[in-house]
Amino acid sequence: MARKNYKRIKQRTCATVNPSEYQINRNDERIRRLRKRVTKSTKFTIDVQFIHITDAKEGRISKARRIKQVAVLNNAFSEYGISFGYDENEVRVVNNAEWYTMDHGSIAERDAKTKLHSSPERHLNFYTAGLNGGLLGWATFPWELDGNRDMDGVVVMDESLPGGKAKPFDLGITAVHEVGHWLGLYHTFQDGCLLLGDHVDDTPSHSTPNYGKPDECEPNGACVEGEFAPVHNFMNYCDDEWLTEFTEAQIVRVRKNLMQYRPAFLVKKSKK
Ligand SMILES: [Zn+2]
CATH class of the missing domain: 3.40.390.10 (Collagenase (Catalytic Domain))
Structure with a gap:
């Protein structure tokens, strides 16, 4: 049963915290040293x-x-x-x-x-x-x-x-x-254009979240000229219909x- 008192949410808001560089680096190091093989x-x-x-x-x-x-x-x-x-x-x-x-x-x-x-x-x-x-x-x-x-x-x-x-x-x-x-x-826009962004090499860094259904042919805040913000990535902020990939x-x-x-x-x- 759907809620009667639902108040419309206009744009995606996720309260997951931005971890510190220390936490991220420590985790990256643990993962790098992982002994068990993932095949x-x-x-x-x-x-x-x-x-x-x-x-x-x-x-x-x-x-x-x-x-x-x-x-x-x-x-x-x-x-x-x-x-x-x-x-x-x-x-x-x-x-x-x-x-x-x-x-x-x-x-x-x-x-x-x-x-x-x-x-x-x-x-x-x-x-x-x-x-x-x-x-x-x-x-x-x-x-x-x-x-x-x-x-x-x-x-x-x-x-x-x-x-x-x-x-x-x-x-x-x-x-x-x-x-x-x-x-x-992490969010694809984590740390904007600073540091290592989301610490994932194949997601272009971008300065701010993308909302709604942005045109995928527009740069949408990508940090590097010629790149495009990953507007279909599940870890961005676009509408549900738009988020389809990792x-x-x-x-x-x-x-x-x-x-x-x-x-x-x-x-x-x-x-x-
Ligand atoms: Zn989130």
């Missing part, structure tokens, strides 16, 4: 633990929308050997008006996650809520598992799941974007982050 045949299956926070009247998500959301995640990641599944019997629905309007970094977020999370090493804790301040969502980074494991997961605005009211953010792409962070990706180097980063921080999702090869 083309390495596959991961991620178990999604849906936790729907409601305020009694608003925030309930139907089974059909959960199925569609998981299909959208699979559509984005499965060609790279990363698949998602969930168990309908394990879905949690929790009624708490205070948590329903939680903000990023709030006490409500900490309380809710502390009480509701499932083992983050074995599940993607996928929270939905109404959120505050026009946010579509946020996520934690994989290295935060160490020391802050209860907060691990993604938080996504309920109406952004497929079939919700958050048009043009109603196709479930917000979850793909947040899961991208949760698997170690790059090869992003996927290499994601798969190595999975191996480094979330090995429980590794699909064990069967012995013959």
Whole structure:
């Protein structure tokens, strides 16, 4: 059931923090030193633990929308050997008006996650809520598992799941974007034209997010003359319909982050 009190969100807003250069470099170093091999045949299956926070009247998500959301995640990641599944019997629905309007970094977020999370090493804790301040969502980074494991997961605005009211953010792409962070990706516009941007070689650096449905033939703030901002990249800010791709180097980063921080999702090869 869609929300009655939904207030239209005009442009994508993600509250995932910009990690510091120190954190990014430390993670890059860990990934570089990764001893376990990630080959083309390495596959991961991620178990999604849906936790729907409601305020009694608003925030309930139907089974059909959960199925569609998981299909959208699979559509984005499965060609790279990363698949998602969930168990309908394990879905949690929790009624708490205070948590329903939680903000990023709030006490409500900490309380809710502390009480509701499932083992983050074995599940993607996928929270939905109404959120505050026009946010579509946020996520934690994989290295935060160490020391802050209860907060691990993604938080996504309920109406952004497929079939919700958050048009043009109603196709479930917000979850793909947040899961991208949760698997170690940064915004393509991170650090603008300074430093190493998003630390991914094949996404052109750009100065600011792109919004709406920008013309892909325009530079749109790309830092290098002749390059174009990646307006179809899931880690940019365009409308859902416009975000359709990851790059090869992003996927290499994601798969190595999975191996480094979330090995429980590794699909064990069967012995013959
Ligand atoms: Zn983001």
